[in-house]
Amino acid sequence: MRRFSQSARDALRGIVSAINSGRNLRIQLTVGAYAVLTAPVILKDASEWAVVLTVIGFVLALEIINTAIEFLCDHISGAYAPLIRLAKDAAAGGVLLSVVFAVGVGALFYLRPSRLLKFLTFCFNNLAYAIVLVLLFIPAAFFIVYGPRRLWEKWRTRGKRH
Numbered sequence: 001m002r003r004f005s006q007s008a009r010d011a012l013r014g015i016v017s018a019i020n021s022g023r024n025l026r027i028q029l030t031v032g033a034y035a036v037l038t039a040p041v042i043l044k045d046a047s048e049w050a051v052v053l054t055v056i057g058f059v060l061a062l063e064i065i066n067t068a069i070e071f072l073c074d075h076i077s078g079a080y081a082p083l084i085r086l087a088k089d090a091a092a093g094g095v096l097l098s099v100v101f102a103v104g105v106g107a108l109f110y111l112r113p114s115r116l117l118k119f120l121t122f123c124f125n126n127l128a129y130a131i132v133l134v135l136l137f138i139p140a141a142f143f144i145v146y147g148p149r150r151l152w153e154k155w156r157t158r159g160k161r162h
Contacts, residue, residue, distance in 0.1 A: 018067040020149040025063045028099070030140045032056040035106065037133060041122045042115050052109060055102045062098045066091040 018025055035052060043049050069091040077084045109115070123130035 018064045020147050022067050026144045041119050055105045059098045059102050062095045066095045
């Protein structure tokens with residue numbers, strides 16, 4: 001019988017592989033991280049936290065499933081195949097649908113004028129928090145554009161001549 005730790009390692013390898021190969025997943029992770037970082041100021045109670053975390057998890061899980069379907073389809077068919085394209089398009093459509101609903105949930109919770117005012121007031125009164133949020137855009141942008149594998153390779157080989 002396979003041990004849980006081995007199954008967990010395999011699952012983590014799949015998540016890392018999806019993150020390394022998919023810019024959309026990196027964008028969704030970054031947006032989700034910002035939603036969580038701003039949630040303590042904006043969200044009112046545990047039920048709102050539960051909804052936001054569930055929506056974030058749902059979008060990320062669907063994107064990873066979409067990536068798995070794309071890997072499998074690319075492996076099965078090296079050439080263009082109409083049914084493979086339909087399968088990939090349907091999986092991508094599922095992700096798009098989840099993102100649209102996630103944006104709707106986010107708008108309901110995060111874009112209410114009273115909550116935006118509360119957030120801005122909090123940022124003005126806690127400049128360190130606001131500065132950290134702004135400064136996190138820099139590594140987030142590198143994470144989105146390059147992905148963790150390429151960033152690690154660039155950092156590891158810095159200053160070395162080829």
